[in-house]
Amino acid sequence: MSSKRALTDRESALPALAEAFREHGFEGATLAALSKATGLGKGSLYNFFPGGKEEMMEAVLENVDGWFVNTIFLPLEHVVDPAAAITAMFDDVTAYFRSGRRVCIVGSLGLNSAGEAFSVRVKEYFVRWISALAHCLEVGGAPPALALDLSEEAVSGIQGAIVLARALGDDTSFQRIVRRLQSTLLDAISRSG
Protein backbone atom coordinates (compact mmCIF):
# COMPACT_ATOMS: atom_id res chain seq x y z
CA MET A 1 0.00 0.00 0.00
CA SER A 2 2.86 2.33 0.67
CA SER A 3 5.58 0.99 -1.54
CA LYS A 4 5.21 3.52 -4.32
CA ARG A 5 8.59 4.57 -5.56
CA ALA A 6 9.07 7.77 -7.50
CA LEU A 7 11.98 9.27 -9.33
CA THR A 8 12.67 11.29 -6.23
CA ASP A 9 11.31 11.01 -2.77
CA ARG A 10 11.03 13.27 0.17
CA GLU A 11 14.09 11.91 1.93
CA SER A 12 16.48 12.40 -0.95
CA ALA A 13 15.50 16.04 -1.31
CA LEU A 14 16.55 16.86 2.24
CA PRO A 15 20.29 17.39 1.68
CA ALA A 16 19.67 19.95 -1.05
CA LEU A 17 17.00 21.66 1.04
CA ALA A 18 19.37 21.78 3.98
CA GLU A 19 22.08 23.33 1.87
CA ALA A 20 19.72 26.00 0.59
CA PHE A 21 18.49 26.81 4.10
CA ARG A 22 22.06 27.00 5.33
CA GLU A 23 23.10 29.32 2.56
CA HIS A 24 20.13 31.70 2.60
CA GLY A 25 18.60 31.24 6.04
CA PHE A 26 14.97 30.35 6.59
CA GLU A 27 13.41 33.60 5.41
CA GLY A 28 15.95 34.11 2.66
CA ALA A 29 15.37 30.68 1.15
CA THR A 30 12.59 31.36 -1.34
CA LEU A 31 10.55 28.60 -2.88
CA ALA A 32 12.24 29.40 -6.16
CA ALA A 33 15.63 28.81 -4.53
CA LEU A 34 14.46 25.62 -2.86
CA SER A 35 13.04 24.42 -6.15
CA LYS A 36 16.27 25.14 -7.96
CA ALA A 37 18.40 23.56 -5.24
CA THR A 38 16.43 20.33 -5.25
CA GLY A 39 15.66 20.23 -8.93
CA LEU A 40 12.02 19.72 -7.97
CA GLY A 41 9.19 21.91 -9.19
CA LYS A 42 6.91 23.72 -6.83
CA GLY A 43 4.29 21.07 -7.36
CA SER A 44 6.64 18.32 -6.22
CA LEU A 45 7.83 20.24 -3.19
CA TYR A 46 4.28 20.79 -2.00
CA ASN A 47 3.44 17.22 -2.79
CA PHE A 48 6.20 16.00 -0.46
CA PHE A 49 5.89 18.81 2.07
CA PRO A 50 2.24 19.92 2.22
CA GLY A 51 3.11 22.20 5.11
CA GLY A 52 5.35 24.34 2.93
CA LYS A 53 8.65 25.85 4.00
CA GLU A 54 8.03 25.19 7.65
CA GLU A 55 7.54 21.48 7.08
CA MET A 56 10.61 21.43 4.85
CA MET A 57 12.72 23.00 7.58
CA GLU A 58 11.24 20.67 10.16
CA ALA A 59 12.19 17.69 8.03
CA VAL A 60 15.66 19.09 7.44
CA LEU A 61 16.18 19.59 11.16
CA GLU A 62 15.03 16.07 11.89
CA ASN A 63 17.43 14.78 9.28
CA VAL A 64 20.34 16.82 10.60
CA ASP A 65 19.49 15.82 14.14
CA GLY A 66 19.47 12.19 13.09
CA TRP A 67 22.94 12.54 11.65
CA PHE A 68 24.24 14.11 14.83
CA VAL A 69 22.58 11.55 17.05
CA ASN A 70 24.10 8.65 15.16
CA THR A 71 27.48 10.10 14.37
CA ILE A 72 28.19 12.34 17.35
CA PHE A 73 25.84 11.93 20.30
CA LEU A 74 25.45 8.17 20.59
CA PRO A 75 29.18 7.42 20.36
CA LEU A 76 29.77 9.93 23.15
CA GLU A 77 26.96 8.55 25.25
CA HIS A 78 28.14 4.95 24.94
CA VAL A 79 31.81 5.73 25.02
CA VAL A 80 34.41 3.15 25.93
CA ASP A 81 37.56 5.04 24.91
CA PRO A 82 36.99 8.72 25.78
CA ALA A 83 40.12 10.07 24.11
CA ALA A 84 39.33 8.29 20.87
CA ALA A 85 35.69 9.38 21.02
CA ILE A 86 36.67 13.03 21.45
CA THR A 87 39.12 12.86 18.61
CA ALA A 88 36.50 11.23 16.42
CA MET A 89 33.96 13.88 17.34
CA PHE A 90 36.22 16.72 16.29
CA ASP A 91 37.16 14.97 13.08
CA ASP A 92 33.54 14.33 12.18
CA VAL A 93 32.44 17.83 13.09
CA THR A 94 35.26 19.43 11.14
CA ALA A 95 34.33 17.41 8.10
CA TYR A 96 30.61 18.07 8.55
CA PHE A 97 30.99 21.82 8.82
CA ARG A 98 33.61 21.84 6.09
CA SER A 99 36.06 23.61 8.38
CA GLY A 100 33.57 26.39 8.98
CA ARG A 101 32.64 27.09 5.39
CA ARG A 102 29.37 25.36 6.06
CA VAL A 103 27.01 27.06 8.50
CA CYS A 104 25.41 25.19 11.38
CA ILE A 105 21.76 25.37 10.44
CA VAL A 106 20.65 24.75 14.02
CA GLY A 107 22.82 27.47 15.50
CA SER A 108 21.89 30.01 12.86
CA LEU A 109 18.18 29.33 13.38
CA GLY A 110 18.51 30.45 16.97
CA LEU A 111 19.90 33.82 15.99
CA ASN A 112 16.92 35.51 14.44
CA SER A 113 13.21 35.61 15.08
CA ALA A 114 12.40 33.49 12.04
CA GLY A 115 13.69 30.47 13.92
CA GLU A 116 11.43 30.86 16.93
CA ALA A 117 9.09 28.23 15.58
CA PHE A 118 11.92 25.70 15.94
CA SER A 119 13.28 26.86 19.27
CA VAL A 120 12.52 23.64 21.12
CA ARG A 121 14.41 21.51 18.64
CA VAL A 122 17.29 23.99 18.56
CA LYS A 123 17.57 23.96 22.32
CA GLU A 124 17.41 20.18 22.57
CA TYR A 125 20.14 19.77 19.99
CA PHE A 126 22.59 21.82 22.04
CA VAL A 127 21.51 20.38 25.38
CA ARG A 128 22.05 16.87 24.15
CA TRP A 129 25.37 17.63 22.53
CA ILE A 130 26.72 19.26 25.68
CA SER A 131 25.48 16.57 28.02
CA ALA A 132 26.71 13.75 25.77
CA LEU A 133 30.15 15.32 25.67
CA ALA A 134 30.12 15.91 29.43
CA HIS A 135 29.26 12.27 29.98
CA CYS A 136 32.21 11.27 27.84
CA LEU A 137 34.55 13.49 29.84
CA GLU A 138 33.25 12.08 33.09
CA VAL A 139 33.93 8.57 31.86
CA GLY A 140 37.43 9.84 31.12
CA GLY A 141 37.77 10.83 34.74
CA ALA A 142 36.97 14.53 34.71
CA PRO A 143 34.99 15.85 37.68
CA PRO A 144 31.31 16.38 36.73
CA ALA A 145 31.31 20.16 37.18
CA LEU A 146 34.44 20.57 35.09
CA ALA A 147 33.15 18.14 32.49
CA LEU A 148 30.01 20.20 32.03
CA ASP A 149 31.91 23.47 31.83
CA LEU A 150 34.37 22.15 29.28
CA SER A 151 31.61 20.62 27.18
CA GLU A 152 29.73 23.87 27.09
CA GLU A 153 32.92 25.63 26.12
CA ALA A 154 33.68 23.16 23.35
CA VAL A 155 30.23 23.17 21.76
CA SER A 156 30.02 26.92 22.00
CA GLY A 157 33.55 27.20 20.67
CA ILE A 158 32.69 25.19 17.59
CA GLN A 159 29.80 27.54 16.84
CA GLY A 160 32.07 30.53 17.29
CA ALA A 161 34.66 29.00 15.03
CA ILE A 162 32.04 28.68 12.30
CA VAL A 163 31.03 32.32 12.67
CA LEU A 164 34.63 33.47 12.57
CA ALA A 165 35.67 31.26 9.68
CA ARG A 166 32.71 32.49 7.62
CA ALA A 167 33.43 36.10 8.50
CA LEU A 168 37.12 35.84 7.66
CA GLY A 169 36.57 33.56 4.70
CA ASP A 170 39.33 31.42 6.13
CA ASP A 171 39.18 27.71 7.01
CA THR A 172 42.46 27.76 8.87
CA SER A 173 41.09 29.79 11.75
CA PHE A 174 38.40 27.15 12.24
CA GLN A 175 40.99 24.43 12.31
CA ARG A 176 43.24 26.23 14.79
CA ILE A 177 40.38 26.95 17.17
CA VAL A 178 38.96 23.46 17.01
CA ARG A 179 42.37 21.90 17.50
CA ARG A 180 42.85 23.91 20.66
CA LEU A 181 39.42 22.91 21.96
CA GLN A 182 40.29 19.30 21.33
CA SER A 183 43.55 19.62 23.24
CA THR A 184 41.76 21.17 26.17
CA LEU A 185 39.36 18.27 26.39
CA LEU A 186 42.03 15.64 25.99
CA ASP A 187 44.10 17.34 28.68
CA ALA A 188 41.16 17.22 31.06
CA ILE A 189 40.79 13.47 30.76
CA SER A 190 44.47 12.56 30.66
CA ARG A 191 45.02 14.62 33.78
CA SER A 192 42.38 12.66 35.73
CA GLY A 193 42.15 9.28 34.02
Added chain:
Amino acid sequence: MSSKRALTDRESALPALAEAFREHGFEGATLAALSKATGLGKGSLYNFFPGGKEEMMEAVLENVDGWFVNTIFLPLEHVVDPAAAITAMFDDVTAYFRSGRRVCIVGSLGLNSAGEAFSVRVKEYFVRWISALAHCLEVGGAPPALALDLSEEAVSGIQGAIVLARALGDDTSFQRIVRRLQSTLLDAISRSG
Protein backbone atom coordinates in the same frame (compact mmCIF):
# COMPACT_ATOMS: atom_id res chain seq x y z
CA MET B 1 23.27 75.48 4.78
CA SER B 2 23.59 72.20 6.54
CA SER B 3 22.44 73.01 10.03
CA LYS B 4 18.85 72.02 9.50
CA ARG B 5 17.58 70.21 12.48
CA ALA B 6 14.51 68.02 12.23
CA LEU B 7 12.41 66.19 14.75
CA THR B 8 14.54 63.17 14.03
CA ASP B 9 17.71 62.77 12.10
CA ARG B 10 19.45 59.91 10.42
CA GLU B 11 21.84 59.27 13.28
CA SER B 12 19.22 58.89 15.95
CA ALA B 13 17.33 56.30 13.94
CA LEU B 14 20.32 53.96 13.83
CA PRO B 15 19.91 52.23 17.19
CA ALA B 16 16.34 51.22 16.41
CA LEU B 17 17.35 50.10 12.93
CA ALA B 18 20.18 48.06 14.41
CA GLU B 19 17.86 46.39 16.85
CA ALA B 20 15.42 45.48 14.09
CA PHE B 21 18.19 44.06 11.91
CA ARG B 22 19.54 42.07 14.83
CA GLU B 23 16.16 40.63 15.65
CA HIS B 24 14.99 39.75 12.14
CA GLY B 25 18.19 39.59 10.12
CA PHE B 26 18.77 41.57 6.95
CA GLU B 27 16.25 39.80 4.74
CA GLY B 28 13.73 39.32 7.50
CA ALA B 29 13.66 42.98 8.45
CA THR B 30 10.88 44.33 6.25
CA LEU B 31 10.41 48.02 5.63
CA ALA B 32 7.24 47.81 7.68
CA ALA B 33 9.25 46.43 10.60
CA LEU B 34 11.96 49.04 10.20
CA SER B 35 9.34 51.75 10.02
CA LYS B 36 7.67 50.51 13.16
CA ALA B 37 10.97 50.10 15.01
CA THR B 38 12.11 53.62 14.26
CA GLY B 39 8.72 55.30 14.40
CA LEU B 40 9.51 56.80 11.02
CA GLY B 41 7.31 56.46 7.97
CA LYS B 42 8.53 54.98 4.74
CA GLY B 43 8.95 58.46 3.34
CA SER B 44 11.28 59.50 6.13
CA LEU B 45 13.34 56.36 5.92
CA TYR B 46 13.93 56.82 2.22
CA ASN B 47 14.63 60.48 2.79
CA PHE B 48 17.43 59.64 5.20
CA PHE B 49 18.57 56.49 3.43
CA PRO B 50 17.96 56.90 -0.31
CA GLY B 51 19.74 53.63 -0.92
CA GLY B 52 17.06 51.68 0.94
CA LYS B 53 17.69 48.76 3.23
CA GLU B 54 21.24 48.31 2.05
CA GLU B 55 22.17 51.86 2.97
CA MET B 56 20.42 51.47 6.30
CA MET B 57 22.43 48.37 7.10
CA GLU B 58 25.60 50.07 5.93
CA ALA B 59 24.93 52.98 8.27
CA VAL B 60 24.11 50.62 11.12
CA LEU B 61 27.35 48.74 10.59
CA GLU B 62 29.33 51.96 10.53
CA ASN B 63 27.65 52.99 13.75
CA VAL B 64 28.29 49.67 15.43
CA ASP B 65 31.86 49.67 14.18
CA GLY B 66 32.35 53.13 15.61
CA TRP B 67 31.17 51.96 18.99
CA PHE B 68 33.56 49.00 18.93
CA VAL B 69 36.48 51.12 17.76
CA ASN B 70 36.02 53.64 20.55
CA THR B 71 35.00 51.31 23.34
CA ILE B 72 36.91 48.12 22.56
CA PHE B 73 39.55 48.40 19.86
CA LEU B 74 41.30 51.69 20.69
CA PRO B 75 41.68 50.92 24.40
CA LEU B 76 43.28 47.60 23.47
CA GLU B 77 45.53 49.19 20.86
CA HIS B 78 46.78 51.91 23.23
CA VAL B 79 46.85 49.75 26.30
CA VAL B 80 48.94 50.61 29.32
CA ASP B 81 47.52 48.10 31.81
CA PRO B 82 46.79 44.89 29.87
CA ALA B 83 45.00 43.06 32.67
CA ALA B 84 42.68 45.98 33.29
CA ALA B 85 42.07 46.44 29.57
CA ILE B 86 41.09 42.80 29.14
CA THR B 87 38.76 42.92 32.09
CA ALA B 88 37.19 46.09 30.74
CA MET B 89 36.77 44.52 27.31
CA PHE B 90 34.86 41.55 28.68
CA ASP B 91 32.71 43.76 30.86
CA ASP B 92 31.83 46.05 27.97
CA VAL B 93 31.18 43.18 25.59
CA THR B 94 29.00 41.35 28.07
CA ALA B 95 26.94 44.47 28.60
CA TYR B 96 26.78 45.23 24.88
CA PHE B 97 25.57 41.77 23.91
CA ARG B 98 23.29 41.64 26.93
CA SER B 99 24.88 38.38 28.04
CA GLY B 100 24.12 36.81 24.71
CA ARG B 101 20.48 37.77 24.45
CA ARG B 102 21.51 40.32 21.88
CA VAL B 103 22.85 38.98 18.60
CA CYS B 104 26.09 40.24 17.10
CA ILE B 105 24.86 41.84 13.92
CA VAL B 106 28.28 41.62 12.30
CA GLY B 107 28.72 37.95 13.05
CA SER B 108 25.23 37.04 11.94
CA LEU B 109 25.67 38.89 8.65
CA GLY B 110 28.54 36.62 7.79
CA LEU B 111 26.42 33.51 8.16
CA ASN B 112 24.06 33.77 5.21
CA SER B 113 24.31 34.95 1.65
CA ALA B 114 22.31 38.09 2.33
CA GLY B 115 25.35 39.52 4.08
CA GLU B 116 27.73 39.07 1.18
CA ALA B 117 27.36 42.70 0.22
CA PHE B 118 28.93 43.62 3.55
CA SER B 119 31.62 40.98 3.65
CA VAL B 120 34.54 43.42 3.60
CA ARG B 121 33.26 45.30 6.62
CA VAL B 122 32.45 42.06 8.44
CA LYS B 123 35.93 40.73 7.85
CA GLU B 124 37.65 43.93 8.90
CA TYR B 125 35.67 44.06 12.12
CA PHE B 126 36.93 40.67 13.21
CA VAL B 127 40.46 41.20 11.93
CA ARG B 128 40.80 44.40 13.89
CA TRP B 129 39.30 42.97 17.05
CA ILE B 130 41.63 39.99 16.99
CA SER B 131 44.74 42.01 16.22
CA ALA B 132 43.91 44.67 18.81
CA LEU B 133 43.49 42.00 21.44
CA ALA B 134 46.67 40.25 20.34
CA HIS B 135 48.57 43.52 20.65
CA CYS B 136 47.25 43.92 24.18
CA LEU B 137 48.39 40.42 25.10
CA GLU B 138 51.82 41.05 23.64
CA VAL B 139 52.15 44.19 25.72
CA GLY B 140 51.26 41.97 28.65
CA GLY B 141 54.22 39.79 27.80
CA ALA B 142 52.63 36.96 25.84
CA PRO B 143 54.66 35.61 22.91
CA PRO B 144 53.27 36.92 19.60
CA ALA B 145 52.19 33.56 18.24
CA LEU B 146 50.38 32.65 21.43
CA ALA B 147 48.86 36.12 21.66
CA LEU B 148 47.34 35.76 18.21
CA ASP B 149 46.03 32.28 18.91
CA LEU B 150 44.43 33.27 22.18
CA SER B 151 42.88 36.38 20.66
CA GLU B 152 41.36 34.38 17.87
CA GLU B 153 40.03 31.94 20.43
CA ALA B 154 38.54 34.68 22.59
CA VAL B 155 36.80 36.58 19.80
CA SER B 156 35.52 33.37 18.30
CA GLY B 157 34.49 32.19 21.75
CA ILE B 158 32.38 35.27 22.34
CA GLN B 159 30.53 34.66 19.08
CA GLY B 160 29.93 31.07 20.04
CA ALA B 161 28.69 32.11 23.45
CA ILE B 162 26.09 34.33 21.78
CA VAL B 163 24.91 31.49 19.56
CA LEU B 164 24.67 29.10 22.48
CA ALA B 165 22.99 31.55 24.84
CA ARG B 166 20.37 32.36 22.21
CA ALA B 167 19.79 28.70 21.43
CA LEU B 168 19.44 27.74 25.09
CA GLY B 169 17.60 30.92 26.04
CA ASP B 170 20.00 31.15 28.94
CA ASP B 171 22.26 34.08 29.85
CA THR B 172 24.22 32.13 32.40
CA SER B 173 25.92 29.95 29.80
CA PHE B 174 27.21 33.11 28.11
CA GLN B 175 28.57 34.39 31.37
CA ARG B 176 30.30 31.13 32.25
CA ILE B 177 31.95 30.85 28.85
CA VAL B 178 33.07 34.44 28.77
CA ARG B 179 34.42 34.25 32.29
CA ARG B 180 36.57 31.29 31.33
CA LEU B 181 37.84 33.07 28.23
CA GLN B 182 38.78 36.02 30.38
CA SER B 183 40.69 33.81 32.81
CA THR B 184 42.59 32.20 29.98
CA LEU B 185 43.75 35.57 28.69
CA LEU B 186 44.65 36.89 32.11
CA ASP B 187 46.61 33.73 32.82
CA ALA B 188 48.59 34.19 29.63
CA ILE B 189 49.78 37.64 30.61
CA SER B 190 50.35 36.98 34.29
CA ARG B 191 52.46 33.99 33.39
CA SER B 192 54.75 36.07 31.20
CA GLY B 193 54.51 39.65 32.48
Added chain:
DNA sequence: AAAAGTTTGTACCGATAGGTACAAGATGGG
Protein backbone atom coordinates in the same frame (compact mmCIF):
# COMPACT_ATOMS: atom_id res chain seq x y z
C1' DA C 1 -2.57 -2.34 -22.11
C1' DA C 2 -6.05 -0.50 -19.09
C1' DA C 3 -6.86 1.12 -14.50
C1' DA C 4 -5.40 3.30 -10.40
C1' DG C 5 -2.44 6.08 -8.22
C1' DT C 6 1.61 9.45 -8.07
C1' DT C 7 4.35 12.98 -9.56
C1' DT C 8 5.05 17.17 -12.02
C1' DG C 9 4.79 21.57 -14.61
C1' DT C 10 2.04 25.45 -15.37
C1' DA C 11 -1.08 28.85 -14.39
C1' DC C 12 -2.89 31.32 -11.05
C1' DC C 13 -4.06 33.57 -6.35
C1' DG C 14 -4.00 37.26 -2.77
C1' DA C 15 -0.62 39.39 0.02
C1' DT C 16 3.27 41.78 0.63
C1' DA C 17 7.90 42.91 -0.63
C1' DG C 18 11.08 47.02 -1.67
C1' DG C 19 10.89 51.24 -3.81
C1' DT C 20 9.05 55.77 -6.11
C1' DA C 21 6.19 59.98 -6.64
C1' DC C 22 4.53 63.72 -4.76
C1' DA C 23 1.60 66.88 -2.39
C1' DA C 24 0.89 68.54 2.19
C1' DG C 25 3.05 69.90 6.38
C1' DA C 26 6.75 71.49 9.22
C1' DT C 27 10.86 74.38 9.78
C1' DG C 28 14.07 78.04 9.79
C1' DG C 29 16.34 82.27 7.50
C1' DG C 30 15.57 86.70 5.88
Added chain:
DNA sequence: CCCATCTTGTACCTATCGGTACAAACTTTT
Protein backbone atom coordinates in the same frame (compact mmCIF):
# COMPACT_ATOMS: atom_id res chain seq x y z
C1' DC D 1 5.50 86.94 7.56
C1' DC D 2 7.00 84.76 3.57
C1' DC D 3 9.75 81.92 0.93
C1' DA D 4 13.07 78.17 0.23
C1' DT D 5 14.17 73.92 2.15
C1' DC D 6 13.53 69.84 4.48
C1' DT D 7 10.42 66.25 6.27
C1' DT D 8 6.55 63.19 6.15
C1' DG D 9 2.35 60.46 5.11
C1' DT D 10 -0.21 58.45 1.48
C1' DA D 11 -0.96 56.41 -2.68
C1' DC D 12 0.86 53.77 -5.97
C1' DC D 13 4.16 50.77 -8.79
C1' DT D 14 6.10 46.35 -10.24
C1' DA D 15 8.09 42.09 -8.79
C1' DT D 16 7.97 38.36 -6.12
C1' DC D 17 6.51 36.06 -2.10
C1' DG D 18 4.32 31.53 -0.23
C1' DG D 19 0.76 28.76 -1.46
C1' DT D 20 -3.20 26.41 -4.32
C1' DA D 21 -5.50 24.09 -8.27
C1' DC D 22 -5.35 20.90 -11.53
C1' DA D 23 -4.67 18.63 -15.83
C1' DA D 24 -1.01 16.22 -18.18
C1' DA D 25 2.53 12.78 -17.78
C1' DC D 26 4.32 9.10 -15.73
C1' DT D 27 4.58 4.56 -12.73
C1' DT D 28 3.01 0.70 -11.14
C1' DT D 29 -0.30 -2.97 -10.62
C1' DT D 30 -3.12 -6.14 -12.69
